[in-house]
Amino acid sequence: MxxxxxxxxxxxxxxxxxxxxxxxxxxxxxxxxxxxxxxxxTGTNETVLRGDALHVVFCGTGSPVPDPDRAQACTAIYAGGKLFFIDAGLGGWNRMAAFRLPVGGVTGILFTHFHSDHISGLPDIALNSWAAGRRDPLTLYGPPGIRQVADGFAKAYELDDGWRIAHHGPEFFAVAGAAFRPVEVDVPDHETAVTVYEEDGLKITAFLVSHEPVEPAYGYRIDYKDRSVVFSGDTMRDGTVARMGKGADVMVHEALSTHMVGLIEEGLAAAGDRRTKVMHDIPSYHTTPVDAAKIANEASVKLLVLSHIVPRLPNAIAERVFMRGVGAVRGDGVMLGYDGLDLELPAGSGEIVQHDLR
Ligand SMILES: [Zn+2]
Ligand SMILES: [Zn+2]
CATH class of the missing domain: 1.20.890 (cAMP-dependent Protein Kinase, Chain A)
Known part of the structure; x- marks a missing residue:
């Protein structure tokens, strides 16, 4: 034998x-x-367009901290044939391409604020949605400052855009598609949710969060028919996300482990590394995983997805340390987001179906 x-x-x-x-x-x-x-x-993954559902696709669950497993802040919302991005951090487009998701019909990008990890991937989304057939200017929604950011990117990429059109022709790269259409969203106070977009059963509202000295910084709530998801953006715990996310199906909340960042601060200090100060400063304007769980409980959401993960979590032990204390606050209905997670929320049902696009 x-x-x-x-x-x-x-x-x-x-x-x-x-x-x-x-x-x-x-x-x-x-x-x-x-x-x-x-x-x-070749070909695109059209499953996010099929059926009548709200899809939340995580194209970037990381932060400015370099992380091979997580692109910077990027989430794609597919609903009613429309596509919105919440933030456009570096590497987000690479994930969209890897999952072969359709991007030609992007309706707009919703910026929470203008920290680098939320805007640095904009040129890639702009170019690739243009190549995929977008013929109109790309609409960018955001707090005051959006015009400055849009103008700056447009200026920096003016030469590139001209060469693309010259090389491939205006039939392929429509001239208007090179431009941005910035839409400034003004939110007066922490009590008010401002409607940014409303069409065909899809409603998007913006609200103020607390990310000082970044002012203003926004969170967003997306309602599609009877399904909903709320995004915290970058914020310390201040009560607004719980209020604005009341009863949402899904809450996507940023999370930073102050405990782990504290350990990194100690290590950097021992090595005489000047970035010790950065580690010392960042917890003040973010939310811990345990506090995010408390916020999700206050809002009575079905599922909490932690995103904008700080620090990097290279293995299961690190994930366990990151999630320490969360289980005691919120036993289930909580998960660590990852690049490639697609949540499908079919209209007319309470279901949240998880797909792994990796
Ligand atoms: Zn930020
Ligand atoms: Zn950020």
């Missing part, structure tokens, strides 16, 4: 080596393999 198994194993290894050798030395076989891989990777 053992001899037969050894022969079979040996045969498999040998045929594998012969196959690998054939591809390694044959340009014809290499090209055939390339064509096969390309065919498998």
């Amino acid at each position: 053992m001899r037969i198994l050894a022969w079979v194993a040996g045969g498999l290894v040998l045929s594998g080596l012969i196959g690998f050798g054939a591809v390694w030395f044959s340009p014809g076989l290499q090209d055939a393999l390339m064509r096969r891989v390309i065919a498998d990777n």
Whole structure:
């Protein structure tokens, strides 16, 4: 028996080596393999457009802290054939491309505030949605300051846009598609939710959060028919997100572990690293996972998804430390967000279906 198994194993290894050798030395076989891989990777994943549902796709659950597993702040909302992004952090577009999600019909980007990790991926979304067929200016919603940010990006990419049009022609890259259409959203106080967009059963409202010295900074609530999701944006715990997110199906809340950041601060201080000060300063304008769980409880949401994760969580132990104390506050209905999570909320039902797009 053992001899037969050894022969079979040996045969498999040998045929594998012969196959690998054939591809390694044959340009014809290499090209055939390339064509096969390309065919498998073309086309878009249209599942987020099918059916009558609100989809929340996490294209970036990280922060400015470098993290190979998490792109910077980016969430895509698909509802009623429309697509909105909440923030456009660096790497978010790469995730959208990796999941092969449709982006040509992007309706707008909703910025919570203008910290770098929320805006640095804008050029990639602009260029790739343009290449995917967007012919009108890209609409950018945000707090006062949105015009300055839009004008700055437009200026910086003016040469690039001109060369794209010259190279591929205005039929492919419509001239108007190179532009931004900034829409300044003004929210007067912490008690008021301002409607940013309302069409075909999709309603988006903005509200003030507390992220001083960033003023103003916004959270957003998305209501599609009878389903809803609320986004905290970047904020310390101040009561607003709980109030504005009351009864939402899903709450996406930022989370920073002060305990872990404190340990990093200690380590950096011991090494004489000047970034000790950054670690010392950042907890003051963010929310801990335990506080996010309390906020979710106050709002009576069904599911809390932690996002904008600080610090980096490279393994299960780090995740466990990050989530320490959360279970005692909120036993279930809470999860750590990850790049590639797609929450499907079908209209007319209480269901929250989780898909992993990775
Ligand atoms: Zn911020
Ligand atoms: Zn941020």
